[in-house]
Amino acid sequence: MKTIIFKTASSYLLPLLLLFAIFILLRGHYLPGGGFVGGLIAAIAFVIHSFANGIEKTRGIIKFHPGFLMPIGLALALIAAIAPLFTGGALMTGLWFENPVPVIGMVGSALFFDIGVFLVVVGVTLTIIFTISETI
Template sequence: MKTLIFKTASGYLLPLLVLFSVFILLRGHYLPGGGFVGGLIASIAFVIHSFANGLEETKHLIKMHPGFLMPVGLLLAILAGASPLFIGETFMTGLWFENPVPVIGMVGSALFFDLGVYLVVIGVTLTIIFTISETL
């Protein structure tokens, strides 16, 4: 399925879908969305790219094994959940910075937890899809 139209479209879809996944990630701690859905959208972008351009070119584009994202994301999510313990609060209590960050809004531990989930979902999904694609 490596047609010229599909290859061209995937070149435009990849950055748009990754940008949309970051949008879904950032709006997730206020509205529906977040790390899981954003991670799935980003994974779909790379899967479409690998279908159109081949697995090796997509791996070259990512520049690292997607399995590396799993422990990094898990560590980030655990640290975000455990950070309230350092100030005497309970696990997974939301902590927020006092001033909003331009474009992002209010930043707190929920955003870092969502970012960890985002990385884990991308890592798991791409590792599974790439492993299945390599065996075919």
């Protein structure tokens, strides 16, 4: 399905969906959303682009194998989960910075855990979809 309308729409949808994925990731602190949902939206953005323009063009945008995101995300989530142990807290207890960050608000270990989940979900989803698409 490589019509000109779909190709054009996918060019506009990719940055919009990635921006929306970041919004959902950051929104997950206080409201529904977070790393898992944001990661799925980001992966969907790349899948739509690959359906419209082909896998090779999408791989050219990403510049690296999406499987590399999985260990980075797992390490980030693990560090965010065990960081409270070093401050005398319990595992997965939220640690927060003193001052809020403009636009984002209060930043703490939960955000880093969500970013790790985001990276794992994007890496797993794109690896599966790209592998399936290459074998067809």
